[in-house]
Amino acid sequence: MPRTYSGIRESRPNTFNDLGGQAAQLADDFEQNCIKNADRTFSQGLQCQQINSISAVISLEESVFIIHSPQGCSGCVSMGADGYRVGQAHRGVHFIKSPRVIITNLDQNDIIMGGEAKLREAIALAEERYSPKMIFIFTSCASGIIGDDVDAITATVQPEVKSRLVPIHCDGFKSKICASGFDAAFIAIQKYLLPQEPQPREKGLVNLFAPTSISYKDQLEIERMLGLLGAKVNYIPFYSSFEKIQKITSAEASTSICKVFADEFMKELDETYGIPFAHTVMPIGVRNTDKWFLGIAELIGKGDLAREYIQKEHDRVLPQLEGIKKRLAGKRVFICGGTGRSFAAAALIDDFGMELVGLETPTYDIDAQIDIEYLNGIHKNYVVDVANMQPFEQVNLVNKLKPDLFIGVPSWSGRFGIPTTHVLDPKRATMGYDGILYLGNKIADQVENPGFNRKLAPYARLPYKKSWYEDDAFKFIKEV
């Protein structure tokens, strides 16, 4: 029987998002099926899945984006819009556009009377003003709670407009795992945009799924590497178009640059359209770049070619890593990031002889288990915090572990005076073999120049009491 995926990551078996402890113990518990469902009895703000749905499609050409919500939900859109504008500049676009975003601005009256009229008005406005090929409609907590039937509304409006209407069900409250927002976007793409009839296969065409956070430099490098295997890349959905989306089902294979982005969609393409996929890791660091490249190469029957290329790149790059190792070996690191980047960074620091002392990542599942088992073979004693944000836990752990470097969003841990940096760089080259050299030098420069954080620390105190730093970081995680 074909599986039906709800788009809610918690619904997948053995997926946990409220968890913490020593990595070796977690891996053991997962292996033995001993991890119990839990919840945080105290929790700070989570990243909402709606912004992931929006950012997944915000750079699509000839599109309008209707956010069916109160004004506040659209707060993070400025981040996606900035990424889109910078991405255009990097791609040589001279007349840089902002994404066309309309917010229905649900208010108190709509919460009582329903938001249908405002949604109809927004669709009519989008059509009249922009005549786009696609209109994406994002639901929100408010539209979900009042029960606006967005599918039914769009179905009745669709015959009256030329644009393709694509409702995306990304109400924030539905999932505590923000990557569910990617799934919601792909479920809608499949339902409303893919051709329903089987399409002829296009020889050598490979779907390459990539989130907004990938820089243009990284896009070019990954496309170049796939080109070495004779593949023609359909880069989706970032800086993509209706026509390229239509091509998805003509591909011979799929892969993704991120571990969580499109993993469920690629499964769906495999089951429904018979398009096989390589689901491995993010190509950051030596081990991950090898693994990612070999994964897709084997799938399209070019394993030998890939191994030859990998050997050449190792001969070129590994000697250059020696200089970086001299600067970084033995330095202790705490890493916080999304699932793909956090595990990629944890593998990367091994290239520089650094030691992992803490890892914060949003979800623990079978994919995380594979990575943790690999990392446990290198790093002996580190703590894992499975959390979507939760800065109070992060600062507790960082204060206790006192790493030499923090990799991730520095807003909180940066105030301890330790150097901070990140591997999420939507503006520079971080992937493939040259990316390793760039990141290695960047990390070393930061470790050797901690002045900014040291000077910031006395003036940017964190809001927690001293007693919290002595407490158990995971005391609010309770089994349910």
Ligand code: SF4
């Ligand atoms: S959809 Fe819900 S969780 Fe997301 S920003 Fe709006 S109110 Fe917050």
